[in-house]
Every structure is written in C-alpha cells, then in structure tokens.
Amino acid sequence: MHDSQVFFELLSENTSKEVWADSAYRSEENEWMLKAGGYRNRPLNKRAQQSNRRKSRIRARVEPVFGSMENEMGGLFIRMIGRARAKTKIGLMNLVYHLKRCASLWKSRQ
Template identity: 50%
Template sequence: MTEWEKQGNRTRSRIRSRIEHIFGVQAMTAGSLIVRTIGLARAKAKIGLRNLAYNMTRYKTLVHNGV
C-alpha cells in the first residue's frame, strides 16, 4: 500500500469512527433506528429531533466536563 493510500485510509477512519459512535449512541437511546412514520416530512422531523436531542446531550457533557 502506498503512503498516499495509507494517509487516505487514516483520514477516512478518523471520520468513520466518530460517525459510527454517534449512530451507536442514538441506537442505544432510541431502541432502534427504524423510523415508523407516514411521509418524508415526518420522518425528517423525527430524525431531526433525535439529532437535536443527541447534540443537546453532547453539549451538556462537554460543558459539564469543562472542555
């Protein structure tokens, strides 16, 4: 593997690990990531609220720990 490919893998791995953590936390707190709604607008709203709840929890954690 070339040095260029190794650098690309490192970059993608860093991003992927952070994103997978977020989905893992959301899956644990919500029970499942299946969205049971009728209509795309309602599904987007439900996902948006889940993301907002995660961001608020994350913000609280960061502020509380003094980061």
C-alpha cells in the first residue's frame, strides 16, 4: 500500500504545522483536508528551489532506468545466494536496459 493512501493517518502523528509532500499526495480531497487542518500551502524558498532543481536533474536521468527495470524486467528484488550472482544479475539488467535504449535511439534516428 502506498503511503499516499494513508496520508492523514500518517499526518495525525505530525507535531509540526509543516507538511512536505510530492505530487503523489496531491488531490482535491487532500488539499481541502490540509486547508481545514490549518496546514498552509507555501511555495518553496529560493534555497529549497535550487536544491530541488539540482536533485531533479539527477532524478530525471536515473529514475527511468529503475522504472524500466521495475516495470519491464521483473523488479529490483534480487533473490540470489552470493554477491557475485546478484552483481551479475544487476549487470545483465543494466546491459539489457542499455541495449533497449540504444535500439530505441537508433530507431528514432531513421
């Protein structure tokens, strides 16, 4: 179960009036409940925006790789005995991802 489904149960343990959440938690119901509960929807300050921008550049390059492995290759849960076998499986998953990416880029050029 995703924690956005139990958002207000988690929020009930919050001792602060600040809530930091990403877009997975955004819905009309959540917005209404946050306003009713006295939580304010404030924009990020300049420093937090810069930090977020720096992290976003990395995430934008990394998350599609893990998303592809999770959705198309059976996930990232490795059930192996031995580190060498696990490293080999992860290496092969990386290789398959890059081969698929190369094929996709090659196809788009033609």
